Amino acid sequence: MHGLAAQGPLSVSRLVSLLQELVEDNFVEVLVEGELSNFSRPASGHLYLTLKDAEAQLRGVMFRSQAKRLKFQPDNGMQVICRGRISVYRSRGELQLIIESIEPSGVGGLQLAFEQLKRRLAREGLFAEARKRSLPAFxxxxxxxxxxxxxxxxxxxxxxxxxxxxxxxxxxxxxxxxxxxxxxxxxxxxxxxxxxxxxxxxxxxxxxxxxxxxxxxxxxxxxxxxxxxxxxxxxxxxxxxxxxxxxxxxxxxxxxxxxxxxxRNRRELESHLDQLALRLAGQMRGRIQLLRERVTGLRRRLIPPQQQLQLQRSRFDHLQQRLYRSVASGLQMARQRLKLSSARLDALSPLHTLARGYSIVFKQPGQTVVRHAADVGPGDKLRVRLAEGTLTVAVEESEP
Known part of the structure; x- marks a missing residue:
């Protein structure tokens, strides 16, 4: 330091350049463990972060070409191990870590990336059992x-x-x-x-x-x-x-x-088909036996045509006899009613009255029935109806 001071004052840029050469020549590759903070990923694709512990902090950058190879997603608060080289950011005169790779402390980066992606896809429903389909049988x-x-x-x-x-x-x-x-x-x-x-x-x-x-x-x-x-x-x-x-x-x-x-195994399928064939044959035999029993029952109930015809003939004869008896009975009853009605009619008939000695007198012409003596006078012609035959008479005298 005394040698540099003897050369006179240095410009800031010259001093920063000397520090950069000193740091970059002696810290070509380092592993640094710390907690991530101030993590950001702008549109450029570079990663900017700060590594810190209880007593110090160090800015870091991971350029896009290396950041694309990361398998997991870094986040603030994560404990990580960074591999890279130390450099000086000239515009601010600050030390910074140029990061080549990042690994989570205590767990591999791939394993962490696996868990992160698994949780995210699970939240989206890609693992849901409801969406899983059955395999086609054949x-x-x-x-x-x-x-x-x-x-x-x-x-x-x-x-x-x-x-x-x-x-x-x-x-x-x-x-x-x-x-x-x-x-x-x-x-x-x-x-x-x-x-x-x-x-x-x-x-x-x-x-x-x-x-x-x-x-x-x-x-x-x-x-x-x-x-x-x-x-x-x-x-x-x-x-x-x-x-x-x-x-x-x-x-x-x-x-x-x-x-x-x-x-499926071809032999398993053949065995399965054999079992199905046996089941089908058994069911068919049972069905056929059932149908045979039904046919036998129907055959027993079935009357031969000759017997059926004889039964119908017997029934016809029986009905015919009943009809004849019914007609004969009806005629007999009709005859009796007719005879009774005739007797009643005869009893009420004027002819029956005439038969007892009475007659009916008609005034001529006009055939008017004479009921009173005053209805006729001397000289009127009358026709008298008797029980048998008629008489034509002339009135000589009438007495009312």
């Missing part, structure tokens, strides 16, 4: 999104070929790890949907969390959610869980298990 066209060179595709095709007949398998080869793999997987899901597959297997073989990370990406989760057909997620081993597993309609612990879930 798919005719199956889509597979996976690597064309991995063991997973060989296992899937082997099982599909062994367990099913007449099923069309469409394979959409994609990269399953590395930069850009998530976009390829999402594009493969969309392509197979356009091909009209009945069900789809999306997966890969086992690996580390980093290897499986493409299936934890939001773009893959959105593509699975938007699929028009049911999706089986078959990623890694049984202990491996990805975001794709939660969004898919069904999770398979391995790619082989996914193939077994999508098609």
């Amino acid at each position: 798919p005719r066209r199956i889509g597979v999104v996976t690597s064309a060179t991995g063991a997973a595709i060989r296992d899937i095709l082997n099982i599909l070929g062994r367990r099913s007949v007449g099923v069309e398998v469409l394979v959409r080869p994609v990269r399953v790890q590395g930069e850009g793999a998530e976009e390829e997987i999402a594009a493969g899901i969309a392509d197979l949907n356009r091909c009209g597959v009945d069900v789809m297997i999306v997966g890969r073989g086992g690996g580390s969390l980093e290897d499986l990370w493409a299936f934890n990406d939001e773009v893959v989760a959105r593509a699975v959610h938007a699929s028009a057909c049911p999706v089986i997620s078959a990623v890694g081993h049984e202990t491996d869980w990805t975001i794709c597993d939660f969004v898919a309609d069904l999770r398979a612990p391995t790619p082989s298990a996914g193939a077994e879930l999508v098609v």
